[in-house]
């Protein structure tokens with residue numbers, strides 16, 4: 001299997017191709033420097049992203065309030081987390097940094113409020 | 117009419133206005149006022165709930181509201197006054213007064229010693245780029261859709277096509293996908309991405325959203341609501357190529373086709389504007405062509421990073437404050453900054469050589485993407501500064517410094533250019 005990634009470590013933005021069988025990487029090509037290797041390895045094996053979205057808020061200034069994951073979440077859990085957050089409602093008063101969902105889907109990551 | 121007087125007045129409470137107000141106060145002025153038409157502080161950052169702010173100045177990745185809060189939290193403790201829900205209508209630069217209106221007080225007449233313009237920018241609309249077709253419901257600018265979804269909790273459609281590969285469009289593509297909508301295509305007329313690469317990777321590639329470069333939308337179909345759009349390839353002159361069209365079914369079209377600095381007020385104050393940036397022409401202290409009026413942030417030129425806005429606005433605020441305290445900088449010479457080959461514009465447009473010696477940062481945009489280049493600032497045929505870049509891109513603003521001790525070498529003009537291109 002081959003997969004191509006754009007390296008985001010520096011502005012060059014190399015297109016790096018990973019050749020692998022299952023989870024075993026056989027070849028990495030297209031990186032102009034060695035910093036690209038750990039980057040694509042992570043992107044290939046265990047990509048993670050910060051999730052930002054909104055949850056419903058009762059009695060607040062607006063019907064929704066913005067939230068984020070306090071650490072990057074595994075990319076393949078993002079949509080499952082969205083399902084949890086769609087069903088989440090919080091009540092005013094709301095404070096910046098307040099935890100909305102603790103340890104979401106056993107990832108060890110909390111979802112916190114990002115506005116006041 | 118309600119009348120009041122301030123040392124420094126700032127119009128707009130986005131990151132630009134907030135940073136300017138804080139610095140103006142910190143240099144020792146007594147009375148600083150921010151006038152904002154919205155009901156809350158933070159400007160556009162209130163709706164930018166995605167991460168990507170603060171990497172440069174806080175060394176942390178924050179969301180827009182969190183970034184704004186770092187500044188909002190300082191406003192009250194510093195004793196800076198704020199008028200919310202108040203729209204500035206006019207500026208009389210001759211007698212240093214401005215006119216604003218709000219519900220409680222009606223028209224307010226506010227005097228200033230220094231004024232900082234920080235009104236941000238607005239989105240280009242469909243009208244500004246004229247797509248033929250019907251006028252059904254379901255066409256939004258990307259920023260309007262962003263405000264509906266992120267602040268009002270109101271979803272604007274189910275199946276989307278996005279015109280323009282600017283950052284707001286790409287960020288919205290991800291946001292809509294997370295909310296369960298289907299983004300069928302991002303269509304960009306230019307042969308390159310106009311936003312940041314990081315946004316392409318994390319907003320489009322992550323969700324397998326197709327990006328069509330060198331394509332545009334030639335028709336919008338639908339009676340009451342958008343039903344489909346016609347996409348076509350364009351030639352090198354950006355004209356649609358006959359026979360390449362195809363239709364995409366969708367109920368909503370988002371436009372992310374650029375931002376325009378909001379300068380109606382600046383024009384009323386007779387501030388001179390740059391025909392390229394569409395913002396005021398400024399000197400390195402962010403002073404406009406009209407004495408006592410300063411400008412910073414997106415009203416000056418469209419920025420891709422809030423961090424750059426903050427740095428530039430701190431300069432504007434500091435010198436607006438010093439000006440209000442009576443400090444003058446007598447120019448011995450004025451140097452014009454001339455965009456050389458491959459350079460679209462430079463901010464500031466003019467430099468004043470005075471007794472105040474500080475490093476000066478020039479912000480500029482290139483016209484075309486290139487790799488392995490050397491950027492150069494020169495004056496009177498002599499090199500003032502050089503910088504290597506592995507990659508340059510019109511979507512990513514460039515910055516170069518002129519060292520304080522090089523300022524004496526400046527002639528009547530300086531030129532910023534792409535000196536060498538190695539392929």
Ligand SMILES: Cc1cc2nc3c(=O)[nH]c(=O)nc-3n(C[C@H](O)[C@H](O)[C@H](O)COP(=O)(O)OP(=O)(O)OC[C@H]3O[C@@H](n4cnc5c(N)ncnc54)[C@H](O)[C@@H]3O)c2cc1C
Nearest residue numbers: 128130131132153159160168204235236284413414421422
């Ligand atoms: C959708 C989007 C996504 C972005 N994403 C990123 C990102 O990921 N990372 C990053 O670093 N940067 C990002 N940016 C860029 C950054 O947010 C902007 O460059 C920055 O917010 C500009 O700040 P500003 O203060 O100049 O303008 P604004 O934030 O627009 O503030 C201007 C303020 O002036 C007020 N105003 C205007 N006219 C008047 C008037 N007549 N009277 C009273 N008030 C007035 C407006 O209401 C507004 O509050 C993004 C921008 C947008 C639009």
Ligand code: SF4
Nearest residue numbers: 007010013014033036
């Ligand atoms: S591989 Fe190296 S040179 Fe290429 S983008 Fe990544 S960090 Fe930059």
